[in-house]
Amino acid sequence: MELLKRFYGINGKSGHEAQIKEFFVEQLAGLELSVEEEAFGNIFITKGVADSYPCVTAHLDEVHSPTERNIVVDGDMIYAVNGCGERVGIGADDKNGLWIIVRLLHSKPVLKVALFVQEERDGEMPGCRGSRACSLAFFDDVRYILAVDRKVNNEVVTVGKGNIRLCDNDFIPNDLLQKYSYMCVDGGRTDVVALKERGLHVPCCNISCGYYNAHKPEEYSVFTHLENSLAFVSDIIDRV
Ligand SMILES: [Zn+2]
Numbered sequence: 001m002e003l004l005k006r007f008y009g010i011n012g013k014s015g016h017e018a019q020i021k022e023f024f025v026e027q028l029a030g031l032e033l034s035v036e037e038e039a040f041g042n043i044f045i046t047k048g049v050a051d052s053y054p055c056v057t058a059h060l061d062e063v064h065s066p067t068e069r070n071i072v073v074d075g076d077m078i079y080a081v082n083g084c085g086e087r088v089g090i091g092a093d094d095k096n097g098l099w100i101i102v103r104l105l106h107s108k109p110v111l112k113v114a115l116f117v118q119e120e121r122d123g124e125m126p127g128c129r130g131s132r133a134c135s136l137a138f139f140d141d142v143r144y145i146l147a148v149d150r151k152v153n154n155e156v157v158t159v160g161k162g163n164i165r166l167c168d169n170d171f172i173p174n175d176l177l178q179k180y181s182y183m184c185v186d187g188g189r190t191d192v193v194a195l196k197e198r199g200l201h202v203p204c205c206n207i208s209c210g211y212y213n214a215h216k217p218e219e220y221s222v223f224t225h226l227e228n229s230l231a232f233v234s235d236i237i238d239r240v
Contacts, residue, residue, distance in 0.1 A: 001223055005071045007095040014061040014122045027102045040133040041117045048110035054237045055112040055142035057191055058097025058149055059119035063215045064089035079220035089219040092211035096221060097148035100230045108237060112142055116191045131191035146233055147192045147206040151214050153225035157187030157206035164196050167203035172236055180232035
Protein backbone atom coordinates (compact mmCIF):
# COMPACT_ATOMS: atom_id res chain seq x y z
CA MET A 1 0.00 0.00 0.00
CA GLU A 2 2.97 2.35 0.58
CA LEU A 3 3.68 2.61 -3.15
CA LEU A 4 0.05 3.45 -3.85
CA LYS A 5 0.03 6.18 -1.19
CA ARG A 6 3.15 7.70 -2.74
CA PHE A 7 1.47 7.71 -6.17
CA TYR A 8 -1.56 9.49 -4.67
CA GLY A 9 0.72 12.09 -3.10
CA ILE A 10 1.92 13.27 -6.53
CA ASN A 11 -0.26 15.55 -8.65
CA GLY A 12 -0.27 14.82 -12.36
CA LYS A 13 -2.90 17.11 -13.80
CA SER A 14 -3.22 16.73 -17.59
CA GLY A 15 -0.28 18.37 -19.35
CA HIS A 16 1.80 18.32 -16.14
CA GLU A 17 2.81 14.67 -15.95
CA ALA A 18 6.61 15.12 -15.60
CA GLN A 19 6.73 14.29 -11.89
CA ILE A 20 4.50 11.24 -12.08
CA LYS A 21 6.49 9.96 -15.07
CA GLU A 22 9.74 10.35 -13.15
CA PHE A 23 8.31 8.59 -10.10
CA PHE A 24 6.95 5.74 -12.23
CA VAL A 25 10.28 5.16 -13.96
CA GLU A 26 12.10 5.23 -10.57
CA GLN A 27 10.00 2.22 -9.52
CA LEU A 28 11.58 0.19 -12.34
CA ALA A 29 15.17 0.53 -11.11
CA GLY A 30 17.11 -2.71 -11.56
CA LEU A 31 14.76 -4.14 -14.21
CA GLU A 32 16.01 -4.81 -17.71
CA LEU A 33 13.69 -2.91 -19.99
CA SER A 34 13.51 -0.43 -22.78
CA VAL A 35 11.78 2.81 -21.73
CA GLU A 36 11.07 5.29 -24.47
CA GLU A 37 9.38 8.68 -24.25
CA GLU A 38 7.82 9.32 -27.64
CA ALA A 39 7.25 12.67 -29.30
CA PHE A 40 3.93 13.58 -27.63
CA GLY A 41 5.23 12.59 -24.19
CA ASN A 42 3.69 9.13 -23.85
CA ILE A 43 5.91 6.46 -22.28
CA PHE A 44 6.35 3.14 -24.11
CA ILE A 45 8.04 0.26 -22.28
CA THR A 46 9.14 -3.14 -23.57
CA LYS A 47 10.25 -5.97 -21.29
CA GLY A 48 11.69 -9.18 -22.69
CA VAL A 49 12.00 -10.35 -26.28
CA ALA A 50 9.14 -12.17 -27.98
CA ASP A 51 7.42 -12.55 -31.34
CA SER A 52 4.24 -11.18 -29.79
CA TYR A 53 3.56 -9.36 -26.55
CA PRO A 54 0.74 -8.91 -24.09
CA CYS A 55 0.26 -5.16 -23.66
CA VAL A 56 -1.13 -3.20 -20.72
CA THR A 57 -2.02 0.50 -20.71
CA ALA A 58 -2.94 3.22 -18.22
CA HIS A 59 -2.87 7.02 -18.29
CA LEU A 60 -0.44 9.23 -16.42
CA ASP A 61 -2.67 12.26 -15.94
CA GLU A 62 -5.52 13.04 -13.56
CA VAL A 63 -8.30 15.65 -13.45
CA HIS A 64 -7.46 17.17 -10.07
CA SER A 65 -5.54 20.43 -9.65
CA PRO A 66 -2.60 20.46 -7.21
CA THR A 67 -3.68 20.93 -3.61
CA GLU A 68 -2.61 19.71 -0.18
CA ARG A 69 -3.33 16.00 0.09
CA ASN A 70 -3.09 14.06 3.32
CA ILE A 71 -3.64 10.42 2.51
CA VAL A 72 -6.01 8.63 4.88
CA VAL A 73 -6.19 4.85 5.21
CA ASP A 74 -9.41 3.66 6.85
CA GLY A 75 -9.41 -0.12 6.87
CA ASP A 76 -9.48 -1.13 3.24
CA MET A 77 -10.38 2.33 1.99
CA ILE A 78 -7.91 5.03 0.90
CA TYR A 79 -8.77 8.68 0.29
CA ALA A 80 -7.34 12.14 1.01
CA VAL A 81 -8.19 15.30 2.93
CA ASN A 82 -6.71 18.80 2.75
CA GLY A 83 -5.42 20.87 5.66
CA CYS A 84 -9.00 21.80 6.65
CA GLY A 85 -10.06 18.17 6.74
CA GLU A 86 -12.11 18.45 3.54
CA ARG A 87 -12.06 15.58 1.08
CA VAL A 88 -9.88 16.07 -2.03
CA GLY A 89 -9.37 13.80 -5.03
CA ILE A 90 -6.38 11.44 -5.19
CA GLY A 91 -6.15 10.71 -8.91
CA ALA A 92 -6.79 7.00 -8.30
CA ASP A 93 -8.10 7.33 -11.87
CA ASP A 94 -5.64 6.25 -13.09
CA LYS A 95 -2.83 5.80 -10.57
CA ASN A 96 -4.44 2.48 -9.67
CA GLY A 97 -3.64 1.45 -13.23
CA LEU A 98 -0.05 2.72 -12.84
CA TRP A 99 0.33 0.75 -9.58
CA ILE A 100 -0.86 -2.46 -11.27
CA ILE A 101 1.56 -1.92 -14.14
CA VAL A 102 4.56 -1.40 -11.84
CA ARG A 103 3.73 -4.71 -10.19
CA LEU A 104 3.34 -6.46 -13.57
CA LEU A 105 6.65 -5.10 -14.86
CA HIS A 106 8.34 -6.65 -11.84
CA SER A 107 6.61 -10.03 -12.17
CA LYS A 108 6.18 -10.72 -15.90
CA PRO A 109 9.16 -11.68 -18.09
CA VAL A 110 7.56 -10.40 -21.32
CA LEU A 111 5.31 -7.35 -21.46
CA LYS A 112 4.69 -4.15 -23.38
CA VAL A 113 3.32 -1.09 -21.61
CA ALA A 114 1.89 2.15 -22.99
CA LEU A 115 1.41 5.03 -20.55
CA PHE A 116 -0.51 7.90 -22.10
CA VAL A 117 -0.47 11.57 -21.19
CA GLN A 118 -3.53 13.84 -21.39
CA GLU A 119 -6.27 11.20 -21.36
CA GLU A 120 -8.67 13.36 -19.37
CA ARG A 121 -10.79 16.08 -20.92
CA ASP A 122 -9.56 19.49 -19.86
CA GLY A 123 -12.01 22.38 -20.20
CA GLU A 124 -12.79 22.69 -23.89
CA MET A 125 -10.02 20.27 -24.86
CA PRO A 126 -11.20 16.76 -25.72
CA GLY A 127 -9.62 13.77 -23.96
CA CYS A 128 -7.33 10.99 -25.20
CA ARG A 129 -4.89 13.51 -26.67
CA GLY A 130 -1.86 11.28 -26.07
CA SER A 131 -3.43 8.16 -27.58
CA ARG A 132 -4.74 10.09 -30.58
CA ALA A 133 -1.30 11.55 -31.32
CA CYS A 134 1.00 8.55 -30.78
CA SER A 135 2.54 6.33 -33.44
CA LEU A 136 0.70 3.00 -33.71
CA ALA A 137 3.87 1.12 -34.73
CA PHE A 138 4.61 0.20 -31.08
CA PHE A 139 1.51 -2.04 -31.18
CA ASP A 140 2.47 -3.94 -34.36
CA ASP A 141 3.66 -6.97 -32.34
CA VAL A 142 1.12 -6.96 -29.47
CA ARG A 143 -1.61 -9.64 -29.22
CA TYR A 144 -4.03 -7.42 -27.29
CA ILE A 145 -4.17 -4.35 -25.07
CA LEU A 146 -5.59 -4.45 -21.54
CA ALA A 147 -6.39 -0.99 -20.19
CA VAL A 148 -6.59 -0.75 -16.40
CA ASP A 149 -8.60 2.45 -16.21
CA ARG A 150 -12.14 1.49 -15.25
CA LYS A 151 -14.07 2.50 -12.12
CA VAL A 152 -15.42 0.04 -9.53
CA ASN A 153 -14.29 -3.57 -9.16
CA ASN A 154 -16.13 -5.92 -11.47
CA GLU A 155 -16.31 -4.60 -15.04
CA VAL A 156 -14.55 -5.37 -18.30
CA VAL A 157 -15.53 -2.79 -20.91
CA THR A 158 -15.79 -4.57 -24.27
CA VAL A 159 -17.74 -1.85 -26.11
CA GLY A 160 -16.62 1.78 -25.82
CA LYS A 161 -18.43 5.09 -26.22
CA GLY A 162 -19.77 5.53 -29.75
CA ASN A 163 -20.53 1.79 -29.95
CA ILE A 164 -16.86 1.00 -30.62
CA ARG A 165 -16.37 -2.76 -30.32
CA LEU A 166 -13.12 -3.30 -28.39
CA CYS A 167 -13.13 -7.12 -28.29
CA ASP A 168 -15.48 -10.08 -28.44
CA ASN A 169 -17.22 -10.94 -25.17
CA ASP A 170 -15.38 -14.29 -25.10
CA PHE A 171 -11.94 -12.64 -25.38
CA ILE A 172 -11.39 -13.19 -21.64
CA PRO A 173 -12.07 -16.83 -20.69
CA ASN A 174 -15.33 -17.18 -18.78
CA ASP A 175 -13.72 -19.10 -15.91
CA LEU A 176 -11.41 -16.13 -15.28
CA LEU A 177 -14.34 -13.70 -15.27
CA GLN A 178 -16.06 -15.93 -12.71
CA LYS A 179 -12.97 -16.50 -10.58
CA TYR A 180 -12.48 -12.76 -10.08
CA SER A 181 -16.21 -11.80 -10.21
CA TYR A 182 -15.96 -9.63 -13.34
CA MET A 183 -18.53 -9.17 -16.14
CA CYS A 184 -18.47 -7.63 -19.62
CA VAL A 185 -20.16 -4.21 -19.94
CA ASP A 186 -20.48 -1.25 -22.32
CA GLY A 187 -18.46 1.74 -21.12
CA GLY A 188 -17.15 5.20 -21.91
CA ARG A 189 -14.25 6.66 -23.79
CA THR A 190 -10.65 5.97 -22.89
CA ASP A 191 -7.31 5.50 -24.66
CA VAL A 192 -8.06 2.02 -26.07
CA VAL A 193 -11.28 3.39 -27.61
CA ALA A 194 -9.25 6.16 -29.27
CA LEU A 195 -6.74 3.58 -30.56
CA LYS A 196 -9.57 1.46 -31.97
CA GLU A 197 -11.06 4.53 -33.68
CA ARG A 198 -7.69 5.00 -35.33
CA GLY A 199 -7.85 1.49 -36.81
CA LEU A 200 -5.95 -0.66 -34.32
CA HIS A 201 -6.89 -4.28 -35.07
CA VAL A 202 -5.96 -6.20 -31.91
CA PRO A 203 -8.51 -6.96 -29.17
CA CYS A 204 -8.65 -4.37 -26.36
CA CYS A 205 -10.69 -3.96 -23.19
CA ASN A 206 -10.80 -1.72 -20.12
CA ILE A 207 -10.71 -3.40 -16.71
CA SER A 208 -11.97 -2.13 -13.33
CA CYS A 209 -9.16 -1.30 -10.91
CA GLY A 210 -10.89 -0.46 -7.64
CA TYR A 211 -11.47 3.30 -7.68
CA TYR A 212 -14.74 5.03 -6.90
CA ASN A 213 -16.17 8.58 -7.31
CA ALA A 214 -13.59 9.39 -9.99
CA HIS A 215 -13.17 13.09 -10.89
CA LYS A 216 -14.77 14.12 -7.55
CA PRO A 217 -13.27 15.30 -4.24
CA GLU A 218 -14.87 12.20 -2.68
CA GLU A 219 -12.71 9.89 -4.81
CA TYR A 220 -11.45 6.79 -2.98
CA SER A 221 -10.00 3.33 -3.57
CA VAL A 222 -10.61 -0.04 -1.98
CA PHE A 223 -7.25 -1.75 -1.69
CA THR A 224 -8.52 -5.35 -1.83
CA HIS A 225 -10.43 -4.48 -5.02
CA LEU A 226 -7.22 -3.12 -6.53
CA GLU A 227 -5.35 -6.31 -5.52
CA ASN A 228 -8.12 -8.44 -7.07
CA SER A 229 -7.77 -6.45 -10.28
CA LEU A 230 -4.00 -7.05 -10.34
CA ALA A 231 -4.50 -10.81 -9.87
CA PHE A 232 -7.15 -10.85 -12.63
CA VAL A 233 -4.94 -8.97 -15.12
CA SER A 234 -1.96 -11.15 -14.21
CA ASP A 235 -3.98 -14.33 -14.86
CA ILE A 236 -5.21 -12.98 -18.22
CA ILE A 237 -1.61 -12.30 -19.27
CA ASP A 238 -0.60 -15.85 -18.30
CA ARG A 239 -3.49 -17.41 -20.21
CA VAL A 240 -4.36 -15.29 -23.26
ZN1 LIG B 1 -9.08 7.27 -16.34
